[in-house]
Amino acid sequence: MRKVYLDHAATTPVHPEVVEAMLPYFTAKFGNPSNLHDMGREAKNAVEDARGKTAALIGARPEEIFFTSSGTESNNFAVKGLAHANSQKGNHIIVSQVEHFSVLHPVKSLEKAGFKVTQIAPDKQGIIDPEAVAKAITKETVLVSIMHSNNEIGTLQPIAEIGAITKAKGVLFHTDAVASVGWVPVDVQALGVDALSLSGHQFYGPKGAAALFVRKGVRIKPQIEGGVQEDGRRGGTEDVPGIVGLGKAAEIAAAEMPRRGSYLLPLRDKLLQGLQEKISDLIVNGHPTRRLPHNVNVSFLFVEGESMLLFLNMAGIYVSSGSACTSRSLKSSHVLSCIGTDAAAANGTLLMTLGMGTSAEDVDYVIEKLPPIVQRLREMSPLYEDMIKNRKTT
Amino acid sequence: MNRIYLDYNASTPIAPKVLEAMMPYLTSKFGNPSSSHSFGVECRAAIEQARERVANLLGCEASEIVFTSGATESNNMVIKGIAKAAGKGNHFITSQIEHPAVLEPCRHIERFGYKVTYLPVDKYGLVDPDALAKAIMPDTALISIMHANNEVGTIQDIAGLTKIASSRNVPFHNDAAQSVGKISCRVSELGVDFLTVAGHKFYAPKGVGALYIKRGTKLPPMMHGAGHEHGMRPGTENLASIVGLGAACELAMPLLESEGPRQKKLGQRLFEGLKRAGLNVHLNGHPEKKLPNTWNISFEGHDAAAVMEALGKDIAVSPGAACHGDTVNASHVLVAMGVPDKLSRGAIRFSLGRETTEAEIDTVVEKLKQNLKGK
Numbered sequence: 001m002r003k004v005y006l007d008h009a010a011t012t013p014v015h016p017e018v019v020e021a022m023l024p025y026f027t028a029k030f031g032n033p034s035n036l037h038d039m040g041r042e043a044k045n046a047v048e049d050a051r052g053k054t055a056a057l058i059g060a061r062p063e064e065i066f067f068t069s070s071g072t073e074s075n076n077f078a079v080k081g082l083a084h085a086n087s088q089k090g091n092h093i094i095v096s097q098v099e100h101f102s103v104l105h106p107v108k109s110l111e112k113a114g115f116k117v118t119q120i121a122p123d124k125q126g127i128i129d130p131e132a133v134a135k136a137i138t139k140e141t142v143l144v145s146i147m148h149s150n151n152e153i154g155t156l157q158p159i160a161e162i163g164a165i166t167k168a169k170g171v172l173f174h175t176d177a178v179a180s181v182g183w184v185p186v187d188v189q190a191l192g193v194d195a196l197s198l199s200g201h202q203f204y205g206p207k208g209a210a211a212l213f214v215r216k217g218v219r220i221k222p223q224i225e226g227g228v229q230e231d232g233r234r235g236g237t238e239d240v241p242g243i244v245g246l247g248k249a250a251e252i253a254a255a256e257m258p259r260r261g262s263y264l265l266p267l268r269d270k271l272l273q274g275l276q277e278k279i280s281d282l283i284v285n286g287h288p289t290r291r292l293p294h295n296v297n298v299s300f301l302f303v304e305g306e307s308m309l310l311f312l313n314m315a316g317i318y319v320s321s322g323s324a325c326t327s328r329s330l331k332s333s334h335v336l337s338c339i340g341t342d343a344a345a346a347n348g349t350l351l352m353t354l355g356m357g358t359s360a361e362d363v364d365y366v367i368e369k370l371p372p373i374v375q376r377l378r379e380m381s382p383l384y385e386d387m388i389k390n391r392k393t394t
Numbered sequence: 395m396n397r398i399y400l401d402y403n404a405s406t407p408i409a410p411k412v413l414e415a416m417m418p419y420l421t422s423k424f425g426n427p428s429s430s431h432s433f434g435v436e437c438r439a440a441i442e443q444a445r446e447r448v449a450n451l452l453g454c455e456a457s458e459i460v461f462t463s464g465a466t467e468s469n470n471m472v473i474k475g476i477a478k479a480a481g482k483g484n485h486f487i488t489s490q491i492e493h494p495a496v497l498e499p500c501r502h503i504e505r506f507g508y509k510v511t512y513l514p515v516d517k518y519g520l521v522d523p524d525a526l527a528k529a530i531m532p533d534t535a536l537i538s539i540m541h542a543n544n545e546v547g548t549i550q551d552i553a554g555l556t557k558i559a560s561s562r563n564v565p566f567h568n569d570a571a572q573s574v575g576k577i578s579c580r581v582s583e584l585g586v587d588f589l590t591v592a593g594h595k596f597y598a599p600k601g602v603g604a605l606y607i608k609r610g611t612k613l614p615p616m617m618h619g620a621g622h623e624h625g626m627r628p629g630t631e632n633l634a635s636i637v638g639l640g641a642a643c644e645l646a647m648p649l650l651e652s653e654g655p656r657q658k659k660l661g662q663r664l665f666e667g668l669k670r671a672g673l674n675v676h677l678n679g680h681p682e683k684k685l686p687n688t689w690n691i692s693f694e695g696h697d698a699a700a701v702m703e704a705l706g707k708d709i710a711v712s713p714g715a716a717c718h719g720d721t722v723n724a725s726h727v728l729v730a731m732g733v734p735d736k737l738s739r740g741a742i743r744f745s746l747g748r749e750t751t752e753a754e755i756d757t758v759v760e761k762l763k764q765n766l767k768g769k
Contacts, residue, residue, distance in 0.1 A: 035405075
């Protein structure tokens with residue numbers, strides 16, 4: 001049976017060249033980078049090489065890259081670290097309503113600690129209006145954190161425009177680019193951001209290796225303290241193989257970057273068009289053009305997402321219902337509810353994210369297998385029956 | 395000459411069986427454990443199996459284990475978490491010889507108005523139980539004392555210390571980063587409420603650790619996000635490394651009894667050999683109550699740099715502790731133990747491992763005999 005993995009937003013496989021780059025650091029080159037002897041130096045050099053490659057992918061300087069254990073840690077580090085280090089200026093933070101929980105929940109903890117928070121609502125396609133951010137900024141504002149692209153609906157935010165505003169107003173700007181880096185060009189200079197989160201396993205690097213870019217000169221409080229690793233900003237023996245893997249993934253992404261978009265976009269559109277042609281009553285969530293090239297997020301009315309997932313799984317198709325990181329909780333997606341998707345439609349939502357290993361045949365296979373599943377589930381749905389009756393009478 | 399690595403307390407290689415267990419999760423089984431399709435389900439099962447294996451080694455329930463990115467994170471989680479839950483002004487007790495991953499979070503909370511008592515140690519590096527009993531105050535929120543010291547290997551009488559703590563209802567955290575996998579660390583015997591585990595100190599990968607949290611003990615999370623690790627530690631799990639940590643625990647269990655005595659004998663061979671070679675050496679730390687693999691030796695009349703030069707670049711050891719290797723200040727551990735300056739300056743930590751052989755030890759002795767004696 002064909003196996004089609006369309007859940008690259010949840011996690012990607014590790015690129016074979018990445019695994020190959022990591023392996024020596026699991027075995028022969030196992031030194032602790034803090035050591036002065038040759039084994040330590042060899043590990044330290046590998047970490048610094050990876051820092052350079054990670055920096056190059058996003059147009060940063062190596063000394064502006066701090067390695068962490070996950071996108072979640074990077075976001076916690078950015079939000080709490082920047083807010084606390086700059087609280088002499090004020091206590092107001094601006095975020096969007098559609099941020100990942102690893103931004104929203106740290107913000108909530110800051111709120112408990114006395115910070116004031118403004119949450120900007122997106123439009124129906126998930127876009128945050130830069131003007132709304134500009135209006136929300138006060139003299140007390142220390143930090144704006146708006147994600148580069150949404151992990152569920154794939155909407156790309158006007159980060160550079162927001163960056164111009166925050167720069168003019170002298171407010172720090174963090175962007176969670178975990179869903180974007182490796183899929184679309186991301187350049188910290190062009191975006192005008194002061195901090196940016198990225199995560200290895202989202203673009204063919206290993207899980208457990210991520211980074212935070214912090215612009216030189218920006219003050220940030222460490223969250224994990226101990227040894228003086230990462231320039232004293234993040235304690236703990238470095239995950240050398242993981243970091244080497246992240247560096248390699250960054251190098252590959254930088255080399256492939258123009259091709260990734262041009263490879264994925266036609267496949268994404270083919271999948272979307274194929275489903276639209278064969279299935280009625282579906283809503284495409286997110287923005288039609290300002291979206292990640294590999295992201296398809298569709299609500300199938302009168303169907304339950306988890307059931308679709310089960311049938312698709314049996315057909316060898318692996319997708320996600322709503323956001324991967326929270327799919328184990330049955331609460332519906334806060335992102336869909338923020339863009340005005342009603343609960344019933346949200347319930348029938350599938351997130352399909354393509355990858356560089358996805359072929360046109362894979363897409364054809366999904367277009368062949370999904371419509372009958374939707375049809376079969378709809379035939380079992382009393383809501384669907386009612387709807388058909390109503391349509392006939394009106 | 396082949397390289398001789400005697401710095402296993404800094405980091406160990408990954409055991410071949412550990413890497414073997416990890417490989418599928420770096421290649422074909424790459425799912426996100428939170429995904430509900432079969433890629434996710436098989437990864438979730440692997441994580442839960444690893445949790446069982448860690449729990450087996452520590453003698454606790456799987457549900458009492460939270461995976462972290464390493465010992466530093468585990469230590470930060472406990473100290474800052476308890477501080478947050480207890481509220482400002484409360485009192486903490488630790489020792490002067492803790493790892494920076496405990497000392498730095500303690501200094502952090504001090505800056506926010508908490509009081510911290512740093513208990514002294516005797517010349518062997520042992521904390522006096524009576525001193526602990528006297529230090530406990532009505533508002534003491536946590537005691538954090540390490541199991542085995544990373545530099546000198548001295549093992550604290552944790553069971554004795556936790557008796558005092560529990561009689562006064564104070565939770566006890568034990569940084570066991572350096573002891574797990576080297577000696578028996580059963581949480582019920584130790585009587586601890588929190589215990590820190592570091593993967594890369596016992597043949598699991600870097601970038602993974604764990605925290606034992608006794609059932610029923612309250613600890614607010616340090617990071618906030620989605621609901622991973624029962625909300626205790628959000629972030630997509632470091633799948634392959636967690637599997638590696640589990641495999642390393644399983645591997646360590648039967649080796650505790652054989653490797654300990656073997657490495658202890660090798661260490662004695664080293665120390666006795668150096669003495670017989672006519673070098674004026676002193677053992678730092680407790681002669682008996684110490685990790686069998688850790689031999690912190692002062693070379694009187696030489697500083698550490700000279701000893702390392704004598705060893706040559708193919709023999710890897712640490713002067714003082716690895717994690718603050720960039721600075722050449724006297725080790726805070728040796729200072730706390732009252733080791734005189736003339737000895738602490740010449741202290742070298744030899745830490746042995748499963749791959750260490752008699753021949754390697756003899757080579758080291760021979761090298762130092764040739765290059766150091768008479769200088």
